[in-house]
Amino acid sequence: MSTSPNSSARKVQEALGLRLRNLRKDAGLTGRELAAATGWHFTRISKLEHGVQTPTDADIRAWCAACGAGDQEADLVAQARAIESMYVEYRRRGSAGMKQLMLAFQKTYETAEQFRIYEHNVIPGLFQTPEYIRAMLTFWMRFLNTSNDIDEAVAARMQRQTILYEGRRKFTVVLEENALRTWFGTAETMAGQLDRLLSLMNLPNIALGIVPAMIERQGVGSAGFWMFDDKLVTLETPTASIEITQPQEIRLYDRMFDLLRQSAVYGPDARALIIRTQSEMNTSN
Numbered sequence: 001m002s003t004s005p006n007s008s009a010r011k012v013q014e015a016l017g018l019r020l021r022n023l024r025k026d027a028g029l030t031g032r033e034l035a036a037a038t039g040w041h042f043t044r045i046s047k048l049e050h051g052v053q054t055p056t057d058a059d060i061r062a063w064c065a066a067c068g069a070g071d072q073e074a075d076l077v078a079q080a081r082a083i084e085s086m087y088v089e090y091r092r093r094g095s096a097g098m099k100q101l102m103l104a105f106q107k108t109y110e111t112a113e114q115f116r117i118y119e120h121n122v123i124p125g126l127f128q129t130p131e132y133i134r135a136m137l138t139f140w141m142r143f144l145n146t147s148n149d150i151d152e153a154v155a156a157r158m159q160r161q162t163i164l165y166e167g168r169r170k171f172t173v174v175l176e177e178n179a180l181r182t183w184f185g186t187a188e189t190m191a192g193q194l195d196r197l198l199s200l201m202n203l204p205n206i207a208l209g210i211v212p213a214m215i216e217r218q219g220v221g222s223a224g225f226w227m228f229d230d231k232l233v234t235l236e237t238p239t240a241s242i243e244i245t246q247p248q249e250i251r252l253y254d255r256m257f258d259l260l261r262q263s264a265v266y267g268p269d270a271r272a273l274i275i276r277t278q279s280e281m282n283t284s285n
Helices: 007-026 031-038 042-049 057-067 070-085 090-096 098-102 106-111 130-144 150-165 177-181 187-200 247-263 267-284
Strands: 087-089 114-119 170-176 206-211 225-228 232-236 240-244
Touching (some): 070 247, 098 130, 130 187, 170 177, 177 206, 187 267, 206 247, 206 267
Antiparallel strands (some): 232 240
16 A cells, blocks of 8 residues: 555654564564564564554464464555545545535434534534534535535435434533534524524433533543544544544544543533523623
8 A cells, every 4th residue: 555645644654663563572583583574674664663664464374473462454455555545535525515524424423422522712513503503514514615505415414413312322422611602603693503402402312511611620631523433533624534433543532532531511500501601691792
């Protein structure tokens, strides 16, 4: 496999190479000894360890077998598979219109049973009103210079929300208070969005927590992220979607989500925060 063209994936590739090198050293093998054990040319060992090439599944199996590290195989395979797919540019994915971005991960949404969502400055897409969606996507269409299919994009996102009402799925959501106060659209749009949050909190399969702005807290999230079961974590930059499938990385996100969850308030306290935000918004207008 060739070297990935983007810097984010390249860093992951280099980290994978470092893990392979450490396995070899822990096994007490030189590069030439590992090459002999696997039947490869010794220069291939160097390319894999320095992240110049990404190993195939077969390469990882052979490497782990030679190093007596079979317990590391699954995690290394997941890390290798993530390299080419983890970073997807929105402009490339959205070249056919914003609707295609809204349909990303459709299969994942349909099959996942447990959703864990953390957002620090936006209401999660599954909870958004049509007006909020329209205001937000209008900005992103201009920013990314995608074709204008706003009606189809809004409809696609709203259609996805039907999974909220299928009782077999569980949604644990943690929002920073700032997400309630970051406006997309008009005051009326935001008021309707906050009403929508209050309504969704009544669903038995939704646990919505809000982290107050000025409290001593267990952890600080640097970016919003979504966890689908224990199989996938996604997070977004202004230009791309990053997809994480490596079990070791997913476990770290699990720890971070738990820390953020501990800092949130729920039930009546969360409702009070939302209602207070609504009241302050009405007062300022």
